[in-house]
Amino acid sequence: MPRVRVTRLLHFNAAHRLYRPDWSDDRNAEVFGACANPNWHGHNYDIEVTVAGEPDPETGYVMDLGELKRLVNERVIDDVDHRNLNLEVPWLDGLNPTTENFVIAIWDRLAGRLPEGVDLERIVLRETPRNFVEYTGPGPDRS
Amino acid sequence: MPRVRVTRLLHFNAAHRLYRPDWSDDRNAEVFGACANPNWHGHNYDIEVTVAGEPDPETGYVMDLGELKRLVNERVIDDVDHRNLNLEVPWLDGLNPTTENFVIAIWDRLAGRLPEGVDLERIVLRETPRNFVEYTGPGPDRS
Amino acid sequence: MPRVRVTRLLHFNAAHRLYRPDWSDDRNAEVFGACANPNWHGHNYDIEVTVAGEPDPETGYVMDLGELKRLVNERVIDDVDHRNLNLEVPWLDGLNPTTENFVIAIWDRLAGRLPEGVDLERIVLRETPRNFVEYTGPGPDRS
Amino acid sequence: MPRVRVTRLLHFNAAHRLYRPDWSDDRNAEVFGACANPNWHGHNYDIEVTVAGEPDPETGYVMDLGELKRLVNERVIDDVDHRNLNLEVPWLDGLNPTTENFVIAIWDRLAGRLPEGVDLERIVLRETPRNFVEYTGPGPDRS
Amino acid sequence: MPRVRVTRLLHFNAAHRLYRPDWSDDRNAEVFGACANPNWHGHNYDIEVTVAGEPDPETGYVMDLGELKRLVNERVIDDVDHRNLNLEVPWLDGLNPTTENFVIAIWDRLAGRLPEGVDLERIVLRETPRNFVEYTGPGPDRS
Amino acid sequence: MPRVRVTRLLHFNAAHRLYRPDWSDDRNAEVFGACANPNWHGHNYDIEVTVAGEPDPETGYVMDLGELKRLVNERVIDDVDHRNLNLEVPWLDGLNPTTENFVIAIWDRLAGRLPEGVDLERIVLRETPRNFVEYTGPGPDRS
Numbered sequence: 001m002p003r004v005r006v007t008r009l010l011h012f013n014a015a016h017r018l019y020r021p022d023w024s025d026d027r028n029a030e031v032f033g034a035c036a037n038p039n040w041h042g043h044n045y046d047i048e049v050t051v052a053g054e055p056d057p058e059t060g061y062v063m064d065l066g067e068l069k070r071l072v073n074e075r076v077i078d079d080v081d082h083r084n085l086n087l088e089v090p091w092l093d094g095l096n097p098t099t100e101n102f103v104i105a106i107w108d109r110l111a112g113r114l115p116e117g118v119d120l121e122r123i124v125l126r127e128t129p130r131n132f133v134e135y136t137g138p139g140p141d142r143s
Numbered sequence: 144m145p146r147v148r149v150t151r152l153l154h155f156n157a158a159h160r161l162y163r164p165d166w167s168d169d170r171n172a173e174v175f176g177a178c179a180n181p182n183w184h185g186h187n188y189d190i191e192v193t194v195a196g197e198p199d200p201e202t203g204y205v206m207d208l209g210e211l212k213r214l215v216n217e218r219v220i221d222d223v224d225h226r227n228l229n230l231e232v233p234w235l236d237g238l239n240p241t242t243e244n245f246v247i248a249i250w251d252r253l254a255g256r257l258p259e260g261v262d263l264e265r266i267v268l269r270e271t272p273r274n275f276v277e278y279t280g281p282g283p284d285r286s
Numbered sequence: 287m288p289r290v291r292v293t294r295l296l297h298f299n300a301a302h303r304l305y306r307p308d309w310s311d312d313r314n315a316e317v318f319g320a321c322a323n324p325n326w327h328g329h330n331y332d333i334e335v336t337v338a339g340e341p342d343p344e345t346g347y348v349m350d351l352g353e354l355k356r357l358v359n360e361r362v363i364d365d366v367d368h369r370n371l372n373l374e375v376p377w378l379d380g381l382n383p384t385t386e387n388f389v390i391a392i393w394d395r396l397a398g399r400l401p402e403g404v405d406l407e408r409i410v411l412r413e414t415p416r417n418f419v420e421y422t423g424p425g426p427d428r429s
Numbered sequence: 430m431p432r433v434r435v436t437r438l439l440h441f442n443a444a445h446r447l448y449r450p451d452w453s454d455d456r457n458a459e460v461f462g463a464c465a466n467p468n469w470h471g472h473n474y475d476i477e478v479t480v481a482g483e484p485d486p487e488t489g490y491v492m493d494l495g496e497l498k499r500l501v502n503e504r505v506i507d508d509v510d511h512r513n514l515n516l517e518v519p520w521l522d523g524l525n526p527t528t529e530n531f532v533i534a535i536w537d538r539l540a541g542r543l544p545e546g547v548d549l550e551r552i553v554l555r556e557t558p559r560n561f562v563e564y565t566g567p568g569p570d571r572s
Numbered sequence: 573m574p575r576v577r578v579t580r581l582l583h584f585n586a587a588h589r590l591y592r593p594d595w596s597d598d599r600n601a602e603v604f605g606a607c608a609n610p611n612w613h614g615h616n617y618d619i620e621v622t623v624a625g626e627p628d629p630e631t632g633y634v635m636d637l638g639e640l641k642r643l644v645n646e647r648v649i650d651d652v653d654h655r656n657l658n659l660e661v662p663w664l665d666g667l668n669p670t671t672e673n674f675v676i677a678i679w680d681r682l683a684g685r686l687p688e689g690v691d692l693e694r695i696v697l698r699e700t701p702r703n704f705v706e707y708t709g710p711g712p713d714r715s
Numbered sequence: 716m717p718r719v720r721v722t723r724l725l726h727f728n729a730a731h732r733l734y735r736p737d738w739s740d741d742r743n744a745e746v747f748g749a750c751a752n753p754n755w756h757g758h759n760y761d762i763e764v765t766v767a768g769e770p771d772p773e774t775g776y777v778m779d780l781g782e783l784k785r786l787v788n789e790r791v792i793d794d795v796d797h798r799n800l801n802l803e804v805p806w807l808d809g810l811n812p813t814t815e816n817f818v819i820a821i822w823d824r825l826a827g828r829l830p831e832g833v834d835l836e837r838i839v840l841r842e843t844p845r846n847f848v849e850y851t852g853p854g855p856d857r858s
Contacts, residue, residue, distance in 0.1 A: 004243045005277040013557065015444040015469035018775070031774060033781065034511035040444035041511040042471005044557050050277075059174060060161070060241035065274055066176065082463035082470040098775035100719045128442065128473050131780055134720040134765075147815045148849040156414065158301040158326035177368035183301035184368040185328005187414050193849075201735070202746060203813035208846055209748065225320035225327040271299065271330050290529045291563040304632070317631060319638065336563075345460060346447070346527035351560055352462065384632035386576045417637055420577040420622075433672045434706040479706075488603060489590070489670035494703055495605065585843065587730040587755035606797035612730035613797040614757005616843050654749035654756040700728065700759050 012081035015042040155224035158185040189269040298367035332412040441510035475555040584653035587614040618698040727796035730757040761841040
């Protein structure tokens with residue numbers, strides 16, 4: 001049966017800094033450069049959440065994209081939009097909010113929440129139009 | 144030998160509605176929301192057709208993109224541009240024109256039409272800049 | 287005092303056709319080509335609404351963009367999104383929905399609805415990424 | 430003689446919050462909503478700086494865009510990129526960093542710094558792809 | 573009567589170099605940098621041609637955009653697409669092909685060719701997504 | 716352990732033509748059309764370089780994107796930006812600079828240059844916004 005990937009794009013913006021509290025300021029500045037600025041900086045993030053499955057023979061949908069949007073809003077966007085990623089997001093607590101660590105944490109917020117027969121397939125997280133990450137989950141690389 | 148993927152992006156626009164004639168209007172509205180509007184709505188679709196193969200040692204082309212453009216125009220765009228997807232496209236007849244069903248039907252219009260040694264690899268169909276589907280054919284998922 | 291222009295971009299999609307009921311089908315097809323298709327076609331429209339004024343010395347806002355978004359949604363988007371522009375929009379009644387006629391009608395929906403001291407300055411309406419119109423109102427051309 | 434406008438687009442990202450220190454937290458939250466978050470949020474800003482003049486008959490340039498880029502970097506970007514707009518930018522000191530106040534302050538950083546015969550014409554500052562401001566200076570509106 | 577601006581976007585690509593044959597190679601390199609490379613470089617140009625007028629009460633069009641596209645293709649694109657701007661375009665002969673000189677020359681190719689009652693209003697020529705010029709003609713600046 | 720893909724987008728522009736010196740001009744024109752123009756044409760190329768690996772538990776980086784940018788600039792962009800791909804790039808010598816041949820040559824410039832534990836995963840090379848190629852290396856297709 002044909003398997004189709006369906007993607008919904010959403011936006012949010014947030015403040016963050018890259019740093020490790022167990023490192024000195026100098027070490028943080030050396031490794032993370034301007035991104036370690038103690039006064040923060042921020043981004044307009046774009047997130048593309050891709051799910052995959054066989055289209056339902058009744059509806060022709062893999063999944064209602066309105067439902068997917070609600071799920072991503074509820075589990076991710078509502079927690080991070082107009083927030084400080086280092087200080088205000090319980091599920092990022094203790095993590096240095098690089099896009100790599102962030103996309104894995106977002107995956108874990110969404111995995112296991114999709115309807116029966118629908119797989120979480122790929123998340124693309126764009127920090128700027130020039131820098132982005134993709135994650136396909138902890139299993140064998142599928143994409 | 145190196146295998147390269149080559150993509151051509153094309154555009155069209157069309158009217159459609161999501162509904163099943165065997166369902167009541169209420170059921171259609173409940174499942175498909177505003178997309179079930181009996182008076183139609185429409186989109187500017189973007190389609191990315193990706194083919195793959197080894198570049199021809201003579202030309203350095205996997206496939207002449209002008210030829211690919213002509214093929215997609217002839218087999219797909221000419222039939223759907225400025226048309227009603229529910230009423231006017233023989234190869235969508237009887238299908239609810241979700242992007243999922245639509246991308247599979249487009250695949251079937253193009254599969255087997257490519258030059259020897261060139262594979263149809265992936266089709267991305269964007270209904271809006273925020274909603275899109277990808278299809279890699281009925282076989283084992285390659286992408 | 288400094289006058290600043292502030293713009294909010296919104297999206298909607300709709301079906302339409304270009305035709306005049308008082309013309310024959312042949313005449314409509316001759317003048318409007320594929321856009322006259324009796325079975326409709328549609329677009330993802332982008333609309334940019336620009337207002338101008340002096341930033342409020344207290345807030346630093348010309349106008350709260352959340353308010354502008356609500357106004358455009360209430361007066362425009364709610365009426366046209368997922369609708370048929372020829373059949374379902376009272377304030378387009380009797381108009382051939384070219385982008386030119388459409389942008390003037392949108393202007394008339396918004397003019398006079400802005401806060402004291404804020405001018406409606408310009409509306410850009412994009413029918414496709416390649417075709418768009420701008421309107422600055424019925425007065426002397428300001429932009 | 431023909432007058433041409435020439436634009437250079439640059440990027441930066443920064444943290445900020447919208448608030449007035451002389452207002453209560455409640456009042457700030459009421460007026461500025463999520464943008465008043467005391468823990469900051471941030472954006473990828475795009476800035477388009479437009480200058481105008483007659484092309485130099487020798488070079489065919491209104492102005493060397495490399496020079497314009499250097500000027501905008503030196504006078505604006507170097508001060509705001511990866512910074513906190515409320516805390517770290519001397520020329521924004523005491524200002525609520527709305528895009529309106531920000532674009533006027535950027536204008537003042539660039540005005541009077543252009544080569545003889547070249548006018549600063551317009552600055553467009555995009556806070557998100559959906560929200561942006563334009564400023565043409567304190568004189569009579571030219572654009 | 574309401575005056576509306578209507579824009580059509582078109583694309584082409586071309587090779588060029590910036591240099592003056594009456595200058596030494598050193599002087600050209602000093603002023604134009606890498607753009608003076610004797611072996612050429614090139615761009616994907618985007619051109620937006622804007623016309624203005626009152627919508628025709630019969631058609632609702634300021635001008636048929638298909639006609640505008642044909643005019644720009646015939647007078648501009650056909651001469652420059654996949655060409656060398658320094659060597660192969662008669663109407664650029666003797667000009668250093670900066671975007672400033674180029675946009676003025678394009679204006680002169682289109683001015684006076686529009687239907688009665690339709691004005692050529694503005695041309696935007698994008699050499700890269702980060703560098704672009706606008707021209708509104710030799711008369712008093714209207715935009 | 717989770718494997719994440721990290722991408723950096725860069726730009727350059729260049730002149731080229733498609734042709735084989737061992738073919739007649741007629742044969743080149745027949746196969747490559749306007750792209751064979753002996754006077755060259757050119758493009759604004761976009762290149763997306765994707766690397767993959769496990770985020771470093773210390774930094775949260777798969778790889779510092781500043782380092783990746785420096786590597787791509789040093790090994791690729793510095794050699795091709797504002798250059799003629801047929802005449803001036805030693806590592807393209809003897810190749811017909813189709814995007815297919817070009818992307819493979821870029822891969823070979825970057826392969827084996829990444830830090831321990833980081834794989835070169837995919838290169839996307841866009842010749843125009845409508846034409847692009849992807850390459851995942853000479854081994855078994857991973858993406």
